[in-house]
Amino acid sequence: MATEYSNRLTMIVPANRVPALNAWFKNNIDVGSTLDNITVPLNVSGDETDVPSHYWFSGVFTDSQMDLFLGRLIQQANVIPPDDWNSRSRQQKKDWVASVKQSVIDKIGVRIFITDNIDGSVTDNLDQILVEHGVKRRQKPH
Amino acid sequence: MSDYIYKIDENKSIDNSVKLLDYPPTRFGPRLKYKRQRGFRARLNKLTCSITTHPYYTLIGPSVQLNKVGATVVGKNLTFIGQASPLIAPVGKTITGINRNFFSALSPSLLKPSVQILGLQGNFQFHPQDYGSVLFHYDPNDITGSSPGDPVLSLLDKSGNGWHLAQATTTKRPTLVVDGLNKLLEFDGVDDNLGRAHNVALEPNPMTLCMVLTINGPANFAQPISKMNGSSWTQGWGLSWYSADNTLRFMLDNPNNNNARETFPVSNKCILVVRYNDPNMEIWLNNIYGISDTLVGGYTSTPFNSLSLGSGNNDNYFWKGRIGEIVMWNQAINDTNIGNIFTALNNKWNIY
Secondary structure: OOOOOOEEEEEEEEHHHHHHHHHHHHHHOOOOOOOOOOOEEEEOOOEOOOOOOEEEEEEEEOHHHHHHHHHHHHHHHOOOOOOOHHHOOHHHHHHHHHHOHHHHHHHHOOEEEEEEOOOOOOOOOHHHHHHHHOOEEOEOOO | OOOOOOOOOOOOEOOOOEEEEEEOOOOOOOEEEEEEOOOEEEEEEEEEEEEOOOOOOEEEOOOOEEOOOOOEOOOOEEEEOOOOOOEEEOOOOEOOOOOHHHHHHHOOOOOOOOEEEEEEEEEEEEOHHHOOOEEEEEOHHHOOOOOOOOEOOEEOOOOOOOOOEEOOOHHHOOEEEEEOOEEEEEEEOOOOOEEEOOOHHHOOOOEEEEEEEOOOOOOOEEOOEEEEOOOOOOOEEEEEEEOOOOEEEEEEOEEEEEEEEEEOOOOOOEEEEEEEEOOEEEEEEOOEEOEOEEOOOOOOOOOOOOEEEOOOOOOOOOOEEEEEEEEEEOOOOOHHHHHHHHHHHHHHHOOO
8 A cells, every 4th residue: 555655845944943843743743742843953064063053854744744734834935825726736736846945945944845755765865955055964073 | 576586406405594305205206395494484475386297296395385286375375387377376275277287298207206496485584583692673574554655653672672662753753665575664864763762781792783774875974773872972882874984883982993894885785793792893794794893891881872773862863774674682693693694684685
């Protein structure tokens, strides 16, 4: 049976927006949970002694969860969705999100990627995503 | 289907796991039996036979029994080849497409029958307790009720010691992937991991650890498993991939001074075994011995850090790749059995 979690969402979020987004996840995705979904810090230097400027996360979502999330994102970024949103296919929705990606970045600083999750394989070029946003994983030099 | 194909002939051993023995001929022909070797047990998924001379024979295996032409196959599929279309008998069903005429056509002689096994496809089970005292044993093959792509909530410890791993946060769960006959967990390299709370029992000395895993290349450091303190890495044990020199390192207390390491091929599924027997730290990758190191006096216990699968212990060093079976023994497994472990895991996971 095919997975219901047919979407993979990867997102880079400015640090100042993380608390509100974590609260949203607790109210809509992990209902009743006290644990944060977005916890992995990033910054420009990649040195863990420097303050995180962004956080990122990646997870798989059902179509209804993805619609819920995109609705929130659209609201935050004040981007006007197409009139026929509810009747659009998943691919059409992905294409639309890709078309407004830069606008969302400009308005709320959030970089979002949606890919198919067919068999669990993760094919995102994560390092390229980080380079595009100008941030690095925070690690301790060894 | 599996890639586990073994070309075997009657009465000849095919590998270390399955041996075809000759039994005293009956009136109608020889009886053949598979002997299971210590270390793991064959679970046949499919057996391919060509009956070359005689319609009557007995073939007894761990899951296949065929007594005569048109007999019932017990347990698993049995495929007869040599016809225009292979006949496949579903589990527990009767083969109906083979009759005496078919065999007679192959050979009119009924005097000296033989059975030739042309191919064997099996999923070989790995029993780590055959090699020593197991501390924990995780195998994604045990995950049931999930489809490929589903997030995985937990991974149960099948050692009986109860060291189960879990991830409470939905978006941080690894996903299930299927590779041939086996299942693995895919970690996204961003925030996926499974873990459990600290217990000093999870820091054995001596220790032997084996893992089936792949990496798809996050920059700098990434940890497939860790019982170390945060990002400092000054206490405990763990593994880390280091992109600068493309090595996988077995670390105790300190990643720079105390590590055994071996070059780790990106995107290729590998079997890793590491062993610590004070003072020796050793590593094998696909049964190739790597660069060893020494650590005198044992390593330092972490006072509270969790056991983490798919990352380090402080929201860092996330693993981007797949992890299959994992076993920790709380003893130093000897060299002979390390070789046996590689053989058994390779038979099961079909890696090299």
